[in-house]
Amino acid sequence: MTNSFTQIKNLANFKDKEATIAGWLYNSRSSGKIQFLIIRDGTGLCQCIAEKGKVPDELFEELRHLGQESSLTVTGAVRKDERSVGGYELAVSGAEIIHTTTDYPITPKSHGIDFLLKHRHLHLRSQRQWCIGKIRHTVIDAIRRFFNDNGFILIDTPIFTAMAGEDTQTLFGVDYFGEPLHLTQTGQLHLESAAMSFGKVYCFGPTFRAEKSKTRRHLTEFWMVEPEVAFIDLDGLLELAENFVSFIVAQVLQKNKSELEALGADTATLSKIRPPFYRLTYTEAVEILAGERTKEFLAKQLEELKGQKEQTEKRIAGLEEEQKGQIKQWKREKNAAELIELRTELDEVNVRIENNPKHAKLAAGFQWGKDLGGSDETIISQMHDKPVFVTHYPKAAKAFYMKTDRGNEKVVLNFDLLAPAGFGEIIGGSVREDNHNLLVERIKDQGLNIENYTWYLDLRKYGSVPHGGFGLGVERTVAWVTGERHIRQCIAFPRLMDRVYI
RNA sequence: UCCCCGAUAGCUCAAUUGGUAGAGCGAGCGGCUGUUAACCGCUAGGUUGUAGGUUCGAGCCCUACUCGGGGAGCCA
Numbered sequence: 001m002t003n004s005f006t007q008i009k010n011l012a013n014f015k016d017k018e019a020t021i022a023g024w025l026y027n028s029r030s031s032g033k034i035q036f037l038i039i040r041d042g043t044g045l046c047q048c049i050a051e052k053g054k055v056p057d058e059l060f061e062e063l064r065h066l067g068q069e070s071s072l073t074v075t076g077a078v079r080k081d082e083r084s085v086g087g088y089e090l091a092v093s094g095a096e097i098i099h100t101t102t103d104y105p106i107t108p109k110s111h112g113i114d115f116l117l118k119h120r121h122l123h124l125r126s127q128r129q130w131c132i133g134k135i136r137h138t139v140i141d142a143i144r145r146f147f148n149d150n151g152f153i154l155i156d157t158p159i160f161t162a163m164a165g166e167d168t169q170t171l172f173g174v175d176y177f178g179e180p181l182h183l184t185q186t187g188q189l190h191l192e193s194a195a196m197s198f199g200k201v202y203c204f205g206p207t208f209r210a211e212k213s214k215t216r217r218h219l220t221e222f223w224m225v226e227p228e229v230a231f232i233d234l235d236g237l238l239e240l241a242e243n244f245v246s247f248i249v250a251q252v253l254q255k256n257k258s259e260l261e262a263l264g265a266d267t268a269t270l271s272k273i274r275p276p277f278y279r280l281t282y283t284e285a286v287e288i289l290a291g292e293r294t295k296e297f298l299a300k301q302l303e304e305l306k307g308q309k310e311q312t313e314k315r316i317a318g319l320e321e322e323q324k325g326q327i328k329q330w331k332r333e334k335n336a337a338e339l340i341e342l343r344t345e346l347d348e349v350n351v352r353i354e355n356n357p358k359h360a361k362l363a364a365g366f367q368w369g370k371d372l373g374g375s376d377e378t379i380i381s382q383m384h385d386k387p388v389f390v391t392h393y394p395k396a397a398k399a400f401y402m403k404t405d406r407g408n409e410k411v412v413l414n415f416d417l418l419a420p421a422g423f424g425e426i427i428g429g430s431v432r433e434d435n436h437n438l439l440v441e442r443i444k445d446q447g448l449n450i451e452n453y454t455w456y457l458d459l460r461k462y463g464s465v466p467h468g469g470f471g472l473g474v475e476r477t478v479a480w481v482t483g484e485r486h487i488r489q490c491i492a493f494p495r496l497m498d499r500v501y502i
Numbered sequence: 503u504c505c506c507c508g509a510u511a512g513c514u515c516a517a518u519u520g521g522u523a524g525a526g527c528g529a530g531c532g533g534c535u536g537u538u539a540a541c542c543g544c545u546a547g548g549u550u551g552u553a554g555g556u557u558c559g560a561g562c563c564c565u566a567c568u569c570g571g572g573g574a575g576c577c578a
Contacts, residue, residue: 339516
């Protein structure tokens, strides 16, 4: 059935010829003798023009009353027209209605996030989600392509696992025939053993974390890709990570230009994402955070926000004044719509103004030894126009498996990659401790049961080599690239803390 | 777990100091031959999240609860 219909993305090939498309009614406008039907078919949007006299009267009336998201096929001549959404439109000669829809809940006007999440199964049809879904597909395709083309072997690591990468408090427990297991939070430990067989490996799958985090950066179930490489040092890992991320961004720019534009993403800044990325050590980052530069940066940001607030308030007051007077009806309605927008904007600015001094205080009081907080990462990230590596974190704040810097025992050979313009961490990685006895010490130091790690320690007994890897969060990457502020929009069916609709 | 904010028509939001609950969209009907979230006219649509309290009078004030949003810790 599918094969006999023309896909909307291919309409250009049918210029001045007849085509039949099959899809759903996305939106329609009628002007008495002429109707504009916007059809979506999963590959794009197409405006179909139905003119009275050129289609049977009965069909014309039927189309005029057709509800949003009704399914149908439309036949007509394909012609180029600048005024049309995709550049091409269909002059309708016939149509077959497959299913009539009434009262589709998601209208072309604005909706709140709660309503949209409750209707996620339908929301996936809307343009914004469709664009994000296409870009996510490209990101995942680019991830696999990059590793497959660079000599990495795919290893599927288990989802049921007894191993804990970090601490067990953030894991989802599972009753495995009476045995307590949990859902994986990383494939890394298993992957290390595979790296000793294949050299360069990666795993890619869902990951589960029971962190009680209610922020725009967190999901309890998300997708993560983790490469692991034998015979590599920290510099090698950074180089791998920057080439990898640059490749993903380049692929999205190449394949999803129109989707990026539809989403309002910053393609100019994205096209500058090329190696080398900025490199900071943790110690340098702390100096920046606690220093004058951050103080000035945040103070300037606060001034800008206050200015923005003042302007928005002025505009709101002006509009409110105008609404009190005698004005045309259409102007009154337009003002009301603008007021709603401005009030939302004002709310956001107020939250940022409220947070700014808190973040400034956290940054100024930052003590060497603590892990970087979310707001600290945001500040560093906002100061840069390209991704930033932060390396060499304090050993005490990090996981047991990270390799101690032999030149400075207080830090480990690890790194985070912060996406620019405030998006924050998208990668975390490290060189792994490869000395058997040092690793035993670290396991004991952190109060972990050494018996659980005998196989992991074996890797350091039989031909131990320097090795390392990292994990990249798919949804965070998609959010950064698309400019979407919340990662829940970057996966089809998000799992949030206390919130699973379907 | 902690801090801040919110809940009014199917949806997005108004409602002055506590004084008769309104608008747009959506739905239905009608009009309009090039619309871009089209436009114009008419119609229907409400126990203001729940329970209690203050008051002559509560959408608005107070208390508790439920649900949601934003942020913190932690992290990809």
